[in-house]
Amino acid sequence: MNNENSLPKSTAEVESTERLRSGATFRPNVDICESEQELTVYADLPGVDPRNIDIRFEQGVLTLEGTLAPRAEGDGWLLREYDVGDFRRTFQVSESVDSEAITAEHKDGVLTLHLPKVSAARPRRIEVNASGS
Amino acid sequence: MTTQRLSGFVPAGALSREIDRVIQDFWRAFPTHSGLSVFNGHATPPVNVRETADRFEAELELPGLSLSDIEVVVKGRELTIRGQRAAPQNDGATWHRRERAFGNFSRVLHLPAEIDGDKVQARLDQGVLTIVLPKSEGARARRIPIATLHNGN
Numbered sequence: 001m002n003n004e005n006s007l008p009k010s011t012a013e014v015e016s017t018e019r020l021r022s023g024a025t026f027r028p029n030v031d032i033c034e035s036e037q038e039l040t041v042y043a044d045l046p047g048v049d050p051r052n053i054d055i056r057f058e059q060g061v062l063t064l065e066g067t068l069a070p071r072a073e074g075d076g077w078l079l080r081e082y083d084v085g086d087f088r089r090t091f092q093v094s095e096s097v098d099s100e101a102i103t104a105e106h107k108d109g110v111l112t113l114h115l116p117k118v119s120a121a122r123p124r125r126i127e128v129n130a131s132g133s
Numbered sequence: 134m135t136t137q138r139l140s141g142f143v144p145a146g147a148l149s150r151e152i153d154r155v156i157q158d159f160w161r162a163f164p165t166h167s168g169l170s171v172f173n174g175h176a177t178p179p180v181n182v183r184e185t186a187d188r189f190e191a192e193l194e195l196p197g198l199s200l201s202d203i204e205v206v207v208k209g210r211e212l213t214i215r216g217q218r219a220a221p222q223n224d225g226a227t228w229h230r231r232e233r234a235f236g237n238f239s240r241v242l243h244l245p246a247e248i249d250g251d252k253v254q255a256r257l258d259q260g261v262l263t264i265v266l267p268k269s270e271g272a273r274a275r276r277i278p279i280a281t282l283h284n285g286n
């Protein structure tokens with residue numbers, strides 16, 4: 001079983017590369033949790049069309065990026081507290097993940113990613129058979 | 134819960150509070166924000182509001198909420214948006230990263246014109262709540278035709 005200190009390392013954030021294009025790139029808020037079976041990533045992506053979300057897992061690096069057309073154009077604004085646009089997050093995943101088995105779902109503007117661990121990475125529970133009387 | 138007055142003319146005190154809040158929002162928002170918003174017991178979901186001649190349009194990002202989690206109330210010039218976002222249950226799992234916020238929120242916006250409460254429409258689409266608030270008949274901007282006076286030559 002992983003101890004508390006080693007845990008954060010399994011999803012370190014990778015310094016994002018500079019993008020040579022106009023417009024801001026937003027960092028969506030993400031929760032990541034780990035169970036015995038998998039790493040689960042939740043990303044808040046309100047208003048994003050699932051077809052515009054690009055998820056890649058290469059050499060232990062999970063990249064989540066996509067496009068979202070700005071909506072707050074025009075005038076007549078009384079209050080403008082947020083803006084939207086293209087987004088990107090990248091994580092180094094040190095757990096052994098079965099990349100073929102990664103699945104994703106998108107509901108109510110939240111993306112949920114399941115990254116199952118390869119069986120070797122799961123803690124194995126050894127059954128101890130009591131030699132019965 | 135504070136009421137926010139939306140108008141081109143803001144009393145000085147309110148303006149500085151608004152600026153404080155904008156600055157706080159900016160610093161809070163800069164690394165992780167946005168569009169893709171944060172709220173919890175202390176913060177509130179950000180709102181965009183625009184005005185046209187006959188209506189107001191308010192938009193909030195409320196990812197993970199369904200219609201039953203949200204309440205929209207209009208009274209006179211006041212728009213209230215309340216809701217709650219339940220945290221996901223992950224029994225026995227370890228969190229590596231927790232950036233998303235959960236809990237109750239409410240925002241009260243004081244609009245600069247009377248709303249026709251019967252015609253307000255709200256739509257929730259992929260975590261984005263859009264509220265269309267038609268102004269009441271008396272509050273709509275009217276173009277006044279200007280009569281041209283010809284010299285009677």
